[in-house]
Amino acid sequence: MSDRPSEAISKSYSVAITGSGGSGAVTTGRILLEAAAQCGFQGLMTRSAGPQIRGGESAAMVRFSPDPVECMGDEYDLLVGLDWRNVERFADELPLSDKSLILSDPAAGEVPAVLRSNGAEILEVQFKKFASGLPGGRLNMVALGAATRICGFTLEAMEAGIRAVLGGKGEEVVETAIQAVRLGFNHDHRPRITLNAPGKSDDHWSITGNQACGVGALRGGTRFVAAYPITPASEMLEWMAPKLEKLGGSLLQAEDELASINMIIGASFGGVPSLTATSGPGLSLMVEGLGLALVSETPVTVVNVMRGGPSTGIPTKSEQSDLNIALYGLHGDAPHLVFAPLSIRDCVFTTQWAVQLAEHLQTVAIVLSDQSLGQSQAIIEAPPARELPLARKVESEPGGDYQRYAITSDNVSPMTLPGTAAGMYTADGLEHNPHGTPSSMAVDHRSQLTKRLQKLEDFDFGDDWAEVQGEGRRCIVTWGSTAGVVNEVATWLQAQGSAIRIISLRLLAPLQRDRLMDLLSDSDKVLVVEQNHDGQLFHYLHSQGVLPANAESLAQPGPLPLRPGRIIRALSGGN
Amino acid sequence: MTVPALKAKDYKSGIKAVWCPGCGHFAVLSALTKAMAHLGLVKEQVAVVSGIGCSSRLPAYIDTYGFHGIHGRALAAASGLKAARPDLTVIVAGGDGDGFSIGGNHFLHACRRNMNMAYIVMDNEVYGMTKGQASPTTLPDWSNSKMTPHGTGIPSFNPAAIALAAGAGFIARGYSGEPSELTRLLVEAIEHPGFAFLQVLSGCVTYRPDQKQWKEEVHSADSDLPTDDPVKAAQMIQAGDGKATGIIYAKRFPVWQPENRTDAEINEIEKEFLL
Missing domain, CATH: 3.40.50.970 (Thiamin diphosphate (ThDP)-binding fold, Pyr/PP domains)
Structure with a gap:
């Protein structure tokens, strides 16, 4: 089995842009993403920077696809080096392969060995020389032009991207950027991308x-x-x-x-x-x-x-x-x-x-x-608007003996708001009786503790507690942002005919224990995936008794993102 | 139909106070209800907000909306409430530990934010609820606490000076042993448009019986006060003995209050994300 799911799935293309302080790597990435959007792609741009407030080296990572993009892939298809100063600090965030292309300016010196070691192809374009021939021209825009051609974007899409990102800086800046992009675009090289652009969508954000x-x-x-x-x-x-x-x-x-x-x-x-x-x-x-x-x-x-x-x-x-x-x-x-x-x-x-x-x-x-x-x-x-029938229960006409913390059938007590006559009460961090009067009596403490627990335990949270994808006796449980990369793994495995179920928890507390156990009941292999060192979700789920004894944990701390290949290896029992 | 005027007792909740017999706070509670009656405040339009400590128990004893929060955070809770509900009369009450020690940062910023609220600090120079430790206003040589057996050894905090430096526009001092003067000061503080700081010398009979002496020491502030000159106010505060009652400083500054206007719908706002 290949451990390169993103390459195999992948109707996607990934670009990383690096540069030292002031080189404009992040701006370049923003424009590239906007240009992809103009072509109808969906996409994602993450950034990595040192701790400096301004300046310092930075990197922008862009991935686009006709489908939703919710994580970075295993490798970058294209690495654009605006210069190579301090790039070592990012090297472990910039995985490349022998199918990758490095776009480099010979004036910036040789591509560092740490980036060349996987056998990536190197394409040289004289960013600096082209830019210097243009008043106000910036080399990152020349590089962007070359990347535009490699990504198969039209110049029109790129110009719209430039206007979206740089429009606020005035027409002169926009025009100069467009000219510099054209210089890079017209350089002698060819598109390296096989994705068909879907065409601009009116419904993308x-x-x-x-x-x-x-x-x-x-x-x-x-x-x-x-x-x-x-x-x-x-x-x-x-x-x-x-x-x-x-x-x-x-x-x-x-x-x-x-x-x-x-x-x-x-x-x-x-x-x-x-x-x-x-x-x-x-x-x-x-x-x-x-x-x-x-x-x-x-x-x-x-x-x-x-x-x-x-x-x-x-x-x-x-x-x-x-x-x-x-x-x-x-x-x-x-x-x-x-x-x-x-x-x-x-x-x-x-x-x-x-x-x-x-x-x-x-x-x-x-x-x-x-x-x-x-x-x-x-x-x-664009995420569609959803009307949720959930609102605060307000008591606007309290009767004679209003009790702010009355025990009700659903344990939620209608609340008066200041300005409402006959509903006055003192909100308190002290334990209280149903009226809200401070109380240290056991009966009040117990009944209010129960009230505050049961109003959550008894509530029907419906189907939104988790996103569940796929079937099978293997199951990955994950939460939060890591769901993106886990879904990508599942899509790839399922396309290969390999069954897997993914449970991505959106509601972590109160844990929907019965629903989760029901989904896990026929699993013989469960992997809990999360981006931290100690396996916090893994231990939480164990403490709640929902995991089988042989469940395994894949917990990788930041700052590196979890990549698809890492999860594939863990599923196969490797590290 | 005219609504009969409320009397001071109508503002009392009837809940029995936890305070020790002879505590100065009873007089503050009584003066506050008199001030409310004097101003004719509509009960449900008032919120009394506090933190933690003996004096912070006050909201439960007043028949208005009340908020008894956590230690030191009364001004923060009150500021959020006032920002969201400018129609309410917001009165904040607490002690010297709550306001000047654990809540000291909020005191500074409430003074400079100048939201329209009155802040009453019942200052007895001791932590009463935890049974008698030194507070920021305790003199450095007070050695009756086991926790600081040699005294704190650090100068006490001058609340009026801090309030002035932090930008408060109303600074006054009262005494629980002078209830009618205290009522007047409470009325002025509640009426002041902006943040009004009222320090009330309110003795602790249990842990500071020496404060019975205040009766002899407290005196009226100079007749030429209040001033609206911060330099003069600073001189008076720094030169004084901390026992002068009255309004020391009153000056109107712009009141901070968010404007609650509505001129857009969410779906219009979301259009900015379209390509």
């Missing part, structure tokens, strides 16, 4: 995962956000701030994450669906506030865009290592909701669902996005 979480939050009714800037979540907040203003809401930049979480609890107590976004260090600071929201039954949603941890960790790179804190971080018996979007496109639905479920169930929802979703740009089919 160009969006990042952070923006997609923002869209989902707004669709779910979020109208107040308080947050503190943090990598890699800030772009979600920056996107939302002006949008909230247009929708009758607002975003408040708080003094710290302790303020953020308590501010949104205050706003939600006032009746406005509220959210914050952060990353691991911020989530750590918010945990006490989450307990307050949970016990006072004040709905809030936290979007946690995961990065390498613990502590400051690797702020600019992705990892799925905050599952444990999301599940277990709170003190006391503190059941709540934990979600993970399965792709950039799914960030929209999952965030909307989380916000509305938090509202409906008057509890805390944590959404575990990550850097690889949040900061990647994708071309996707």
